[in-house]
Amino acid sequence: MSAFRRFFVGIASVLLLLLANPGAAQDAEAPIQKLLQDHGEAIAKSSRTTIGPAIQALATSGLPAAQIVLEKWQAKEMWRNEDTGLFVYAEEVDRDTIKIFDFADGAEIGDSPDKDFAQLKPNSGIRGLIGAALVQFQLSDADPTNRMTALTAIERDAEPSHLAALRSSIENESDPSIRSRKERLEQLLTIRFGEIDEERIAAIEGFRGDLGVDVRAALNPLVATRIDVVEGGIPEDSPEIARILKAGSDALPVPAAYDLLVGANLVPPRISREDRRNALIQNIVDGSVAGIRVADLNSEATRDMAYAELARTGAVRAAATESELEDRMAGFTFVERYVAASPPVVEAALSTLGAIDTKVGLNQAADLALDGLSLASIYFLAAIGLAITFGVMGVINMAHGEFIMMGAYTGYVVQQIIPDYTVSILVALPLAFMVTFAAGVAMERLVIRWLYHRPLETLLATFGISIALQQIAKNIFGTQARPLTSPAWLDGALVINDVVSISYIRIAIFFLALLFLAFYLFLMNRTRIGLETRAVVQNPRMAASMGINPDRINMLTFGLGSGIAGVAGVTIGLYAKVTSEMGQDYIVQSFMTVVVGGVGNIWGTLLGATMVGFLQKGIEWLNPSNTLAAQTYMILFIILFIQFRPKGIIALKGRAAEV
Structure with a gap:
């Protein structure tokens, strides 16, 4: 069938549907349909790497039909007309026919051959993203079971967008037990996703002495640290510094400290004794290595000297021998730095964790x-x-x-x-x-x-x-x-x-x-x-x-x-x-x-x-x-x-x- 003929058949099918249901004539002009059209290509492609904005736009649109769109999409019941690009949801009538419905008002449009529509079949990853977006609708659902299910879903896999939805649902919550659970979860999400330090600190201090595992799970990431290298000295009272580490201690062995310097391009890479030995053997010329007789290479110092001379002439790559590691690290300071939150938030988290640890003990x-x-x-x-x-x-x-x-x-x-x-x-x-x-x-x-x-x-x-x-x-x-x-x-x-x-x-x-x-x-x-x-x-x-x-x-x-x-x-x-x-x-x-x-x-x-x-x-x-x-x-x-x-x-x- 030629492209022109397919287009004509598609237009004819739409006209027949419009005649059968005049209300469907407004389908393309409905706000929900316009929103779907704006993200139509991403939705049709259904790639997890690009679908996020489309799901987020639906979830935050405030349109009454957004929930039904997400639910039908997740259930693989959303279809797209091949010619017009309009989105509908459908039920299968038989092997070749589907009954289609309008997203705007849920009205039945009529039966149509399924060959004119493409069924959207999101994979498990996309269904998971849709499920996360549906949570905000379920938080205000009339059925308490659905509200509890939504809270469980948030506890299992919370996202920043859930915080606003959770806050807006608390005021109208009539069930005391669900309200209490919502308030606790809201405080936990504030700790994780709050944009203002003051509100995060208030939420952290509200859990002082709380023995809940969920509280420690929210606080521990805030005090995460990273080992950094600083040239010269640093003020010991810097608020973002957890502690100063000494190379060679249990917390920072010498090889690990030197590798940090290598990663920062501050020193040449180190070479093991075995690699140094092989390099010296490969550069023996007339019984000597870099002008030093092989018979004289009977100590670590002379072998290091020979390798350094080879590196100076370009015969081998420049590298630090094991005996040079500590000398090359002189002048560098190793610090454990808080990296997950601002210093005031980290301080509040440490104080609360200390109180929790005391009570846990x-x-x-x-x-x-x-x-x-x-x-x-x-x-x-x-x-x-x-x-x-x-x-x-x-x-x-x-x-x-x-x-x-x-x-x-x-x-x-x-x-x-x-x-x-x-x-x-x-x-x-x-x-x-x-x-x-x-x-x-x-x-x-x-x-x-x-x-x-x-x-x-x-x-x-x-x-x-x-x-x-x-x-x-x-x-x-x-x-x-x-x-x-x-x-x-x-x-x-x-x-x-x-x-x-x-x-x-x-x-x-x-x-x-x-x-x-x-x-x-x-x-x-x-x-x-x-x-x-x-x-x-x-x-x-x-x-x-x-x-x-x-x-x-x-x-x-x-x-x-x-x-x-x-x-x-x-x-x-x-x-x-x-x-x-x-x-x-x-x-x-x-x-x-x-x-x-x-x-x-x-x-x-x-x-x-x-x-x-x-x-x-x-x-x-x-x-x-x-x-x-x-x-x-x-x-x-x-x-x-x-x-x-x-x-x-x-x-x-x-x-x-x-x-």
Whole structure:
């Protein structure tokens, strides 16, 4: 088809459309269409390098139709008439026909063959630019969800143009939470894109002490520095100078400092010893280099002299040898200069960052204390049963960790039967107590009762039982870790701020530890079995003469300690892996907790758990890259502590003190 014929068909198509919809006759005269025509070539070309002005013109035009143009363009629904150059948006009717609409008023123009129009298909980069431009329209959208989406888009990829749009949308914002978020974001954008130093400084000072990560992300670029070279000296109080650097320091090694001078064309480039050696070899003439005999090139000084002479004659390029670097740098000063903002803004940013760092440090200490308290509650739960069996009865039970493991597996089995996690945990806690209580009673009746006052044999026997219980667990459940899922209301964490947080599971374990402490105190001080247990501990023969059965009390006491270990296993399994070896992760800490606190005293166990938990977290904080080393240091400290206080923090009174 000839060019003339195509032009005629195009004009005829437009005339038919105008006849079908007289309102479309104003299409070419509409302000939005004129704006599109002004940038028509750039829009049609759709190159990311040249499309920016067109998108910016639409976004800032103030025309009501600008938003629909950007939305249709982004969705690849904008078309351009091949002959007239007019822009429309369209819907596909069938394979060869489209229904076109006017951008000015959204009126339907009619159906047309799609061969007369070119569909604009912006790539992902251009769609991203369009999306950024649409944000300002979404900020005032009637749907709160769209406004929140726009704020999220700005937070992710802010641009200077967003600041004015954000400011204009704040006044009419009716939702308090969205308004608060807009105001905070406006202050952050003012820090980044504000044109007046005073407003930037006011925004910076408004965040003094704020712990938000977004604040530090906005402030840190303001204090960015660049290392510059200055000939001669400079005033030390220059506001744009962060500090003066000395070549050869850790911040500026000599080679790096010299490279800066080379980059500024202030000195010749440096040459390595290997390159200098090769250059000298290549210029050997009759056994000499630059008039110096090869045999005399036996020192750095003579080799440097020979190379300098070659450079003077033009045989090699002029360069500084390694021995000359420091001498050539004399007379130059290296400074670290603030380059991202004016000195007043930098000063305000440094002051605010200093206040933030101080507050971050205090909150990190609080977060570390919470971690230590959380770990202490876990160790207390794991050790409270051992405090009964080892502290009260004097039995070294190396299988205590396996009772913890049995409790965790009990919780897992219950969850396979009861799918409701809340109900399953409520069932698992008492069931784990009963299972491990029964196991403890059986162990005491069958093994422990024959080994009282024989600690070595007790240790070996319980160690063998520990290995046997681990193998039984592997045979039943396999070696793969099993999940013990916490209820939904224990998911997540209590977030105090961007630095301090603690998981709800650990909070629950902390309160469970307090509950067991209260249970133990009530049992030992307010019940008959507690009275009989204390009597047997202090003087078993006298207790027997008073009608108390020491064997029965020993059995129940050992069962009680084992049962509490089972409950601890359920709670620990909610956040730790449930495997046949999980008990081994807590047996050492449990013994340390009991020994450090004072054997046989519940308050000592509590203090011991607190000490061990805080000590471990403190050492891990000092040495975060090596957890095993941290545990080793902790054990060494405990050994040293016991040397000075062998009976622990609170000394025991009664039978176990003699063990």
